Amino acid sequence: xxxxxxxxxxxxxxxxxxxxxxxxxxxxxxxxxxxxxxxxxxxxxxxxxxxxxxxxxxxxxxxxxxxxxxxxxxxxxxxxxxxxxxxxxxxxxxxxxxxxxxxxxxxxxxxxxxxxxxxxxxxxxxxxxxxxxxxxxxxxxxxxxx
Amino acid sequence: xxxxxxxxxxxxxxxxxxxxxxxxxxxxxxxxxxxxxxxxxxxxxxxxxxxxxxxxxxxxxxxxxxxxxxxxxxxxxxxxxxxxxxxxxxxxxxxxxxxxxxxxxxxxxxxxxxxxxxxxxxxxxxxxxxxxxxxxxxxxxxxxxxxxxx
Numbered sequence: 036x037x038x039x040x041x042x043x044x045x046x047x048x049x050x051x052x053x054x055x056x057x058x059x060x061x062x063x064x065x066x067x068x069x070x071x072x073x074x075x076x077x078x079x080x081x082x083x084x085x086x087x088x089x090x091x092x093x094x095x096x097x098x099x100x101x102x103x104x105x106x107x108x109x110x111x112x113x114x115x116x117x118x119x120x121x122x123x124x125x126x127x128x129x130x131x132x133x134x135x136x137x138x139x140x141x142x143x144x145x146x147x148x149x150x151x152x153x154x155x156x157x158x159x160x161x162x163x164x165x166x167x168x169x170x171x172x173x174x175x176x177x178x179x180x181x
Numbered sequence: 182x183x184x185x186x187x188x189x190x191x192x193x194x195x196x197x198x199x200x201x202x203x204x205x206x207x208x209x210x211x212x213x214x215x216x217x218x219x220x221x222x223x224x225x226x227x228x229x230x231x232x233x234x235x236x237x238x239x240x241x242x243x244x245x246x247x248x249x250x251x252x253x254x255x256x257x258x259x260x261x262x263x264x265x266x267x268x269x270x271x272x273x274x275x276x277x278x279x280x281x282x283x284x285x286x287x288x289x290x291x292x293x294x295x296x297x298x299x300x301x302x303x304x305x306x307x308x309x310x311x312x313x314x315x316x317x318x319x320x321x322x323x324x325x326x327x328x329x330x331x
Binding site for chain 1: 303304307308310311313314315317318321322
């Protein structure tokens with residue numbers, strides 16, 4: 036694989052072109068990472084609309100048909116439903132861990148088993164989320180990069 | 182669609198979970214009898230029943246019990262069904278059950294031991310699964326390039 040970087044002071048927008056024969060797992064990983072960097076989600080808080088990159092989002096939670104977006108310290112609302120988000124951020128390292136929560140797997144610090152048969156995910160910001168047994172294998176596959 | 186396809190599997194596991202408990206009860210009854218707490222079983226039907234239960238127990242392990250081991254509902258279902266089946270088969274059908282307070286005490290201890298054992302095994306399985314995931318998390322964190330925040 037060769038990497039060419041053309042820098043022009045006159046160019047206002049960065050363009051990334053990938054020229055390849057077949058897209059293998061390594062290349063797909065690079066494409067996914069670039070798409071993750073390019074993606075941003077419109078969110079609102081107190082009437083003010085802003086955009087969040089996947090790297091800023093810790094998890095999404097659906098409560099009473101409203102979707103909340105949690106960052107390190109802030110909580111925003113989002114107009115998309117969880118199933119729509121699941122599709123949009125499929126390649127950005129997010130995984131569903133319960134019926135109402137989608138988590139950024141890069142923000143998971145560790146998983147712990149609980150005595151009631153559920154699992155608990157501890158996030159980098161210290162928050163604890165319940166992981167339903169039903170979604171554990173999907174989460175594991177996400178970590179394996181499948 | 183995925184959920185619908187899981188229902189037969191879950192039903193099978195639930196059925197399997199209480200049949201194996203039933204098998205354990207019969208085995209325990211035989212063992213307790215042999216220890217001299219009661220008269221040894223002289224009922225041929227009871228022994229045949231025990232063999233059938235052993236076969237069911239083997240099928241149970243093939244189907245996979247660990248999925249249901251954690252659910253309190255299944256625990257209660259197991260306990261209730263086991264007691265009901267043993268009482269019905271033992272008293273009404275085969276007439277081999279000794280109605281004795283010592284027997285019920287032994288039965289309760291045995292059931293608690295079986296369920297606790299199964300629970301601990303299931304917890305250990307989960308613990309192993311979690312260790313594997315945590316290993317992958319650590320590996321991913323070591324390899325990942327920090328994503329710049331906008």
